[in-house]
Amino acid sequence: MLLISCPNCGSRDETEFHYGGQAHVPYPENPNELNDKEWAHFLFYRENTKGIFAERWLHSTGCRQWFNMLRDTVTYDIKAVYPMGTPRPDAAGTLTAETGTASLAADSTTTGTAAPSISGTSIAPADPAPSTTAPKGATK
Amino acid sequence: MANSAALEGINGLRDIRRSPASHLASALEAGSVQGKVVLAEGPFQTMAGVRVDPGSEGASRIAAVTGGLPARCGDVTGTEGVSVLWLGPSEFLVVAPEEDHDSLGGNLIGSLTHALGDAPGQVVDLSANRTTFELSGPRARAVLEKGCALDLHPRTLKAGTALSTEIGNIPVVLWKTGEESFRLFPRASFADFLGRWLLDAMREYASPEVP
Incomplete structure (x- = not known):
C-alpha cells in the first residue's frame, strides 16, 4: 500500500486515489491538422519508463482534486508531489520544500543511467508531429 | 411522470419517507x-452541496448565510444548527436539521441559491444523498x-x-x-x-x- 501525500488532505492510503496516467502530455495546438496516426499517438502512446515517472493522480475519495507526482516505477518511491499545471521538477525531485515527501537519496536502485529520459514528458512547446518516432508497424 | 405539483410539494410525501x-x-x-x-x-438532515471559489464574492455571500466557509481539510464551520464541512478546496457540504429544508418551512437551500446568485458555482440539494x-x-x-x-x-x-x-x-x-x-x-x-x-x-x- 502506498501512502500518498495529497497536497490538500495530507497522507492518505493509495486506495483513496485514482491513477491518471502520464503527466505533461500536451493537447495538440491544432487538433484538426493532425492525421489519424498523429492523433492516435496523442491519444494512446505513452512512455513506459523504468525509473522516475511523472504521472497524474486524483484524490477521488477525498478532495477530488488532481495533482502530479514523480514516482519511481521500480521502487515506488515518491519523489515529489506538485500541482497540476506546474513544470516537472528535475528527476531527483528537488521540490522538497513543500511536499516533504521527496527523497534525496541517490537513484541507485533503478536503471543504469541515473536519470531516465524525460524527453517524452517535456512540456516544451507542443510538437504535434510525433510520427517520426513511431515504431514501425505500430499502426496498420 | 406524476405531476409533482399535484402532490402539494414534498410535504405530501414526508410521512412515507423512509431512511436508508x-x-x-x-x-x-x-x-x-x-x-x-x-x-x-x-434523523433526516438537510444537506446542500456547494461549489464556489472560496476567494470570490459569491463565496463571501454564502459564508454570510452559513456562518463562514471552512478553509482547509478537516475544518467545520457554521452557526447554530447549520454546519459546513470541507470536502475540497472549492467544495463544501452544508448540513442542517431537516426542518431547514425549503419544503418543510425552512429556507436554507433557497437562501444559499440566492446568495450564490449568478456567480460561478453551484448549490445542489443533496438531502437524500447521504x-x-x-x-x-x-x-x-x-x-x-x-x-x-x-x-x-x-x-x-x-x-x-x-x-x-x-x-x-x-x-x-x-x-x-x-x-x-x-x-x-x-x-x-x-x-x-x-x-x-x-x-x-x-x-x-x-x-x-x-x-
Whole structure:
C-alpha cells in the first residue's frame, strides 16, 4: 500500500486515489491538422519508463482534486508531489520544500543511467508531429 | 411522470419517507453495547452541496448565510444548527436539521441559491444523498480503526473535525463531533453495508474482554 501525500488532505492510503496516467502530455495546438496516426499517438502512446515517472493522480475519495507526482516505477518511491499545471521538477525531485515527501537519496536502485529520459514528458512547446518516432508497424 | 405539483410539494410525501437504514433500526439497537459503543441512525438532515471559489464574492455571500466557509481539510464551520464541512478546496457540504429544508418551512437551500446568485458555482440539494450514523462510546474509535486508515487518535483527530475518507472500503464523510462520538455520512446506497459492517465490528465489545 502506498501512502500518498495529497497536497490538500495530507497522507492518505493509495486506495483513496485514482491513477491518471502520464503527466505533461500536451493537447495538440491544432487538433484538426493532425492525421489519424498523429492523433492516435496523442491519444494512446505513452512512455513506459523504468525509473522516475511523472504521472497524474486524483484524490477521488477525498478532495477530488488532481495533482502530479514523480514516482519511481521500480521502487515506488515518491519523489515529489506538485500541482497540476506546474513544470516537472528535475528527476531527483528537488521540490522538497513543500511536499516533504521527496527523497534525496541517490537513484541507485533503478536503471543504469541515473536519470531516465524525460524527453517524452517535456512540456516544451507542443510538437504535434510525433510520427517520426513511431515504431514501425505500430499502426496498420 | 406524476405531476409533482399535484402532490402539494414534498410535504405530501414526508410521512412515507423512509431512511436508508430504517430496516436496520432494531438490529442497531440490539447490537449496541451500552457503556461501550452505541450505534444509531440519525434523523433526516438537510444537506446542500456547494461549489464556489472560496476567494470570490459569491463565496463571501454564502459564508454570510452559513456562518463562514471552512478553509482547509478537516475544518467545520457554521452557526447554530447549520454546519459546513470541507470536502475540497472549492467544495463544501452544508448540513442542517431537516426542518431547514425549503419544503418543510425552512429556507436554507433557497437562501444559499440566492446568495450564490449568478456567480460561478453551484448549490445542489443533496438531502437524500447521504444518511447519518451516530457512533459513540469509549470503544467507538476502536470500532472505526478496524476499517479506517486515518490516525483517529485524539492527539491527531480533534473533536470538530470532518474528513472525507474510506471506512470499511467505502467512501464516507467522518465527522468527529465529540471526544467519543462520531457521525458518519455514507451514501444512501451504502447505508445497509456500512450499518452491518459497523455492527460486525462492534460485536466483540458485547463480550467480556479477554485479558
